[in-house]
Amino acid sequence: MEAKVFDSNLFKRILKYTKPYKARFYGVIAFAVFLSIFAALRPYLLKQTVDEYIEPKDKYGLLVYAIWMGIVLILEVFSQFYFVYWANWLGQDIIKDIRVKLFKHMLTFRMKYYDNAPVGQLVTRSVSDIEQIARIFSQGLFMIISDLLKMVVILGFMFYMNWRLTWVVILAMPILVYATRKFQQKMQVAFEEVRTQVANMNTFVQERVTGMKIVQLFNREEIEYEKFKAINDKHKTAWIKTILYNSIFFPIADIISSLTLGAVVIYGGFHILDGDKFTTFGDMFSYTMFISMLFNPLRQIADKFNEMQMGMIAANRVFDIIDKDSDVQSNGNKIAPHFEGNIHFENVRFSYIKEEEVLKGINLEVKSGETIAIVGSTGAGKSTIINLLNRFYEIDSGKITIDNYDIQEFELESLRKQIAIVLQDVFLFADTIFNNITLNNPEISREEVITAAKKIGIHKFIMTLPNGYDYNVKERGVMLSSGQRQLIAFLRAYVSNPSILILDEATSSIDSYSEELIQKATEKITQGRTSIVIAHRLATIINADKIIVMDKGKIVEMGSHNELLLKSNGYYKNLYEAQFAVES
Template sequence: MKAKAFDTKIFKRILEYTKPYQRRFNGVVFFAIALSVFAALRPYLLKHTVDGYIQHHDAKGLLSYIVLMFVVLLAEVFSQFYFVYWANWLGQDIVKDIRNKLFRHMLSFRMKYYDNAPVGQLVTRSVSDIESIARIFSQGLFMIISDLLKMVIVLIFMFCMNWKLSWIVILAMPVLVIITRVFQKKMQLAFEEVRTQVANMNTFVQERVTGMKIVQLFNREDIEADKFSVINQKHNHAWIKTILYNSIFFPIADIISSLTLGFVVWYGGARILGGDATTTFGDLFTYTMFIGMLFNPLRQIADKFNEMQLGMISANRVFEILDTKDQIQDTGTHEAPVFKGDISFKDVHFGYIEGEEVIKGISLNVKAGETIAIVGATGAGKSTIINLLNRFYEINAGEICIDGKNIDDYTLASIRKQIAVVLQDVFLFADTILNNITLNNPEITMEDVVTSAKRIGVHEFIMSLPNGYNYNVKERGVMLSSGQRQLIAFLRAYVSNPSILILDEATSSIDTYSEELIQRATETITKGRTSIVIAHRLATIVNADKIVVMDKGHIVEQGSHAELLNRETGFYKNLYYSQFLVEAREEE
């Protein structure tokens, strides 16, 4: 949705976030009014100083007015301090609240949302776009209120002093207002284009930095640099538009302000020289200040309105995400007890894309404590079964049950708490090994981690690293080998003490030594637990209680290793002799 120059609906929604800070909001408004009054009062006092004391050579009265002007100046400085400080403080607290709400909202999205949403765009929304919303309060809304109040009060003082000189100023203002309005419309379009290009650039850079290994492996440095150059050029052009409009507007505004001042001085001077007692030297002194105080805020309102527009556009983008209803429906009312581990799929249908089914009516029963292996060609639907069991996606039809109860009836958190998954592609945070294992769960102690690590044989490996469990693995665990990352992921699953364990090709990309540790851990952790293994290596196949063979979204065979091999023809037998047997010979 395209943001308007000033979208009242979005603005009202932003103001909703000020409610917890109503006293501070009112305080900012109060000091905005005080600042405007004190700012306009100083030139008015100057008029009386010139006309009442300087022209009459009254030194004593002059001193008292100088003191009074100094007091007014202090009051103005005091008001400006609290106005600026509280306005920025309010903006940052609002941003904090919106950012927390946005991040919590994003945490609840289904995996399908992240399948389609560019990571760089989400980062832009969560960081720079939200920061722009803060500027609505710190540089936009309250500054505009303050400037408008200042202009109104200045006009009141001007008409009270000399209405004839004031009309010269009034006649010049519509010209500047029209120019300002045209400028605002142009800048709104320019800023919207800037935000679009920033999001595109963030998305591009995020993906290329994440996939830098692929870029370099396939010698695509020059190609990606050229692509980035095109995106960067569009970003550059978008900003140049804003520079162009600023370069045109502000000189024109200065010319109008200077010409108005010139006309006032000429007309006022002529009336003084002509003997008009209603126009004084104090008026001319004061009007030179008043015109600046009247026209400069009008100029600056255009700047502040730019900030408002930028913030409104950013708010519109953020609210689009907040309004996205793409969560897993966590309507279950039952807190899952400690699962026995009976799992059943009953005629389950599912597709990532509407009309394209990946799982085509499968039925599968897994008994408590049983270890099953799922095999099949790439794209057969093996990993999808795991995604559905964890409720990362909603099934299109059928039913999935654990311990005889539909998983939709359980609360989402209680299900996932009892299912541990070890993926082939391990993700580690830029944090210590300990925090990557516990994921900052206060229920898992250091003693639990060390005991578990010793039990599965990875304690020595961890202690061999600098700082042991406090070793920082950096972003995505780049300081560890793929096998080491896999061991950390396995220990992470183990210490959570799951009722159901899932290994999604967890040993497909590790060395023999690491695999031996994984096999030792598997034997330990699977005892008394239901385990589902997306099989890749032979050792995980032959030891399974049951092997499930999938092909093109269907379960085509089930049985033990021996039972499936005894069939004269079959998917598993062909797969075994074409892939697993070759692997077994290589390992001998």
């Protein structure tokens, strides 16, 4: 399928982002007009100087015209400066607006979108693709407008000065126009491939850098190296196509320009030798400049059009994300209050992949202030319940209520503000411990954080770190152990003062000292609020008010620890005894 050379609908959509900057937009066009006029005046003044003052040997007139040429040159430089500066300024303002809109839209996506979208690709869209959009204005649109205006004004001056020589130039232009159009079509396809390979490379590098520990642990350095070489080779091949087309087009354009100049010199020269009054030495001088000024913009238009094409390809990719309304989380209109904490799952069914149910008709009731535990094998659906309660995903059927209100009625921000989660894999930002606890919430003071840390028993641990609460944990919290990261997550949940607390595998894979601190913290933060605990280590949930046992997306048992142990050959009993035997 042949690539579309110019998508007018996409271009109109991009231009809509110039509306807040109309004054600057029209200012750039005005300076483009001035620039074209001043550029065309220089060869014209040169003709006048040669014909009117150099040939007649008028020194005074020559000096006056030299001054005029100097003034025109200064005005041209002035126009050039403001044209380039304002065009680039406008481009940066526009991509700032698009980037903010894109990021805000990405924040509203369901988790399902991020399950399928490579992180490196999203980074490419948010950074390099949006930077490329700026070039539509800084190197594309306005440059093309400026070049076209220059060509129109120059042709006007040329016809005014000598229409015979002008026709010699015009006869050569269709050849260059045809070559330019073919060049644009080929470059459109080549640039599309370049952007695809850039996104692939970013995705690969981002994943391997993030997972470098796994790469090295399993001795996959050589394998990943060979994969990267293959991806890099595809990237190089895509760029070589653009280099090839440039290498063909620009020499052809130079040859056409040189042959046209030769034809003008020969044609004009014979007319001068024959004593033709319609062609002068001034014409010959000025036309050598005019041809270069006429053909160079035409040649550059192809180059600038390439910039526009790359920008529009990038814009199309960015708008493709912005247009994904189907992946946006539906938002309610009711502000969630501080819940009492009565939770009810009514025949809830859910599937991550269509027709592959993960939850198969879950019915569950949690009373206010209760601590319930959910246990079961991997893939039983434990964490899915938590994801649905927070509306990271939307249920296929059934109903989830809190305090008798359907959770879909609540605004997402207000709903999630009332639910705090401590995950097994704690994510910390490359920032201070204090900012990771408050997540830059200005409503939470340092004094509140310190008081909360003392209450749950982790203040002393934090103060043993360099700079205490101002200690920078670096990317993903690599400066802390997994147990220390868990403690920070507990404090983060506690200071948010949630109505409902969720602990998802929060005590697995940590040292005994951290586990002791976490158990004390758990007792403190679960006190007086509805809590849901998901755990593989059954010893941590013995005191739960109710234990929910899940298997293959269904609740198979429910009761207290002692009640479940009384069930002969019960799922929980077998699980507990097997785990107890292993630990012993």
